[in-house]
Amino acid sequence: MRCPFCGNIDTQVKDSRPAEDHVSIRRRRFCPACGGRFTTYERVQLRDLVVVKKSGRREAFDRDKLERSIRIAMQKRPIESERLDQMISGIVRRLESMGETDIPSDTIGAIVMEALARIDTVAYVRFASVYKNFQAADDFEDFVSELRPPAAVGREED
Numbered sequence: 383m384r385c386p387f388c389g390n391i392d393t394q395v396k397d398s399r400p401a402e403d404h405v406s407i408r409r410r411r412f413c414p415a416c417g418g419r420f421t422t423y424e425r426v427q428l429r430d431l432v433v434v435k436k437s438g439r440r441e442a443f444d445r446d447k448l449e450r451s452i453r454i455a456m457q458k459r460p461i462e463s464e465r466l467d468q469m470i471s472g473i474v475r476r477l478e479s480m481g482e483t484d485i486p487s488d489t490i491g492a493i494v495m496e497a498l499a500r501i502d503t504v505a506y507v508r509f510a511s512v513y514k515n516f517q518a519a520d521d522f523e524d525f526v527s528e529l530r531p532p533a534a535v536g537r538e539e540d
């Protein structure tokens with residue numbers, strides 16, 4: 383695994399342990415060239431997914447990219463990182479088990495919103511606002527009141 387700091391490809395695994403309830407293996411790595419330390423995760427990948435954008439453009443599904451967008455939505459929310467990892471793994475497993483290799487970006491967005499709605503209303507609204515790319519504030523209000531999960535109401539202060 384290439385060192386993300388200096389580019390050296392000869393890095394060492396210092397520690398491996400199961401994470402996310404044995405869904406992944408977490409490895410602590412060390413770069414002897416620059417002394418950098420970083421973590422990698424090993425996960426089962428059932429199939430290679432392709433995301434089909436609205437424009438028709440296709441690109442390989444990238445778990446890290448999905449994770450980044452979700453983490454942005456979750457910024458400063460009181461949700462443990464481990465729980466977030468579990469949620470993301472759950473989303474990926476759902477996508478992988480859909481029986482199709484090609485997955486429309488809309489489908490992924492809908493699944494992410496569904497998962498976020500269950501754990502955090504604020505993150506859900508943030509993600510939805512970016513994802514839906516609302517033109518008018520009114521549309522956004524309607525959307526939120528329509529889809530707001532009743533169980534999570536009352537936790538939306540920031």
Ligand SMILES: [Zn+2]
Nearest residue numbers: 385388413416
């Ligand atoms: Zn390095």
